[in-house]
Amino acid sequence: MGRYLMLYASTTGNTELMAEAMISFLKDRGQEVIVKTFDFDPISVEEILDYHAVLIGTYTWDDGSLPYEVEDFYEELEDVDIRSQTFAVFGSGDTFYEFFGGAVDLFYERIHELGGRLLPFKLKVDLEPKDEDVRRCEDFVDKLLQFCSNE
Ligand SMILES: Cc1cc2nc3c(=O)[nH]c(=O)nc-3n(C[C@H](O)[C@H](O)[C@H](O)COP(=O)(O)O)c2cc1C
Numbered sequence: 001m002g003r004y005l006m007l008y009a010s011t012t013g014n015t016e017l018m019a020e021a022m023i024s025f026l027k028d029r030g031q032e033v034i035v036k037t038f039d040f041d042p043i044s045v046e047e048i049l050d051y052h053a054v055l056i057g058t059y060t061w062d063d064g065s066l067p068y069e070v071e072d073f074y075e076e077l078e079d080v081d082i083r084s085q086t087f088a089v090f091g092s093g094d095t096f097y098e099f100f101g102g103a104v105d106l107f108y109e110r111i112h113e114l115g116g117r118l119l120p121f122k123l124k125v126d127l128e129p130k131d132e133d134v135r136r137c138e139d140f141v142d143k144l145l146q147f148c149s150n151e
Contacts, residue, residue, distance in 0.1 A: 003034070004026055008035075010037070022090075022137050025137070052086065054087050060100075063098070086147065089104055091104040108122050119143060
């Protein structure tokens with residue numbers, strides 16, 4: 001059994017629905033999942049090294065920006081050596097905006113630059129996840145489990 005950390009930011013619940021689909025999928029496959037939200041739970045960057053993989057979910061704010069509540073974590077990522085840590089990055093955005101899911105891209109690039117072991121694709125959903133998007137969430141986590149088993 002693996003131990004997974006789910007960290008997410010969500011204001012209107014869309015990214016949260018994605019996270020919930022992923023958490024259910026992981027638990028159904030017998031994995032342990034610790035869940036934290038950026039706005040309510042204290043999150044230290046050191047703790048991310050204790051897990052098999054870290055899933056990071058974020059919505060996107062103005063002009064493709066990070067939500068303010070994830071900024072500290074994003075900045076502090078460089079304070080730990082994440083080179084042997086596995087990550088997967090996802091989130092809800094709105095295709096109406098020029099930088100659709102820009103915060104997902106920012107996290108992906110940040111982890112890549114810092115040498116983290118990244119699932120080699122991101123998952124973005126347009127607004128509220130539909131049934132088909134829930135399946136994409138499950139497929140995303142299935143790929144993460146395979147990726148972790150190839151470590
Ligand atoms: C002021 C504002 C700015 C936004 N800017 C973007 C943006 O630049 N790119 C994007 O993809 N979505 C943008 N969004 C849309 C949100 O990311 C989208 O509604 C998302 O589904 C919210 O996720 P949540 O329900 O998890 O909070 C913006 C929303 C608001 C209210």
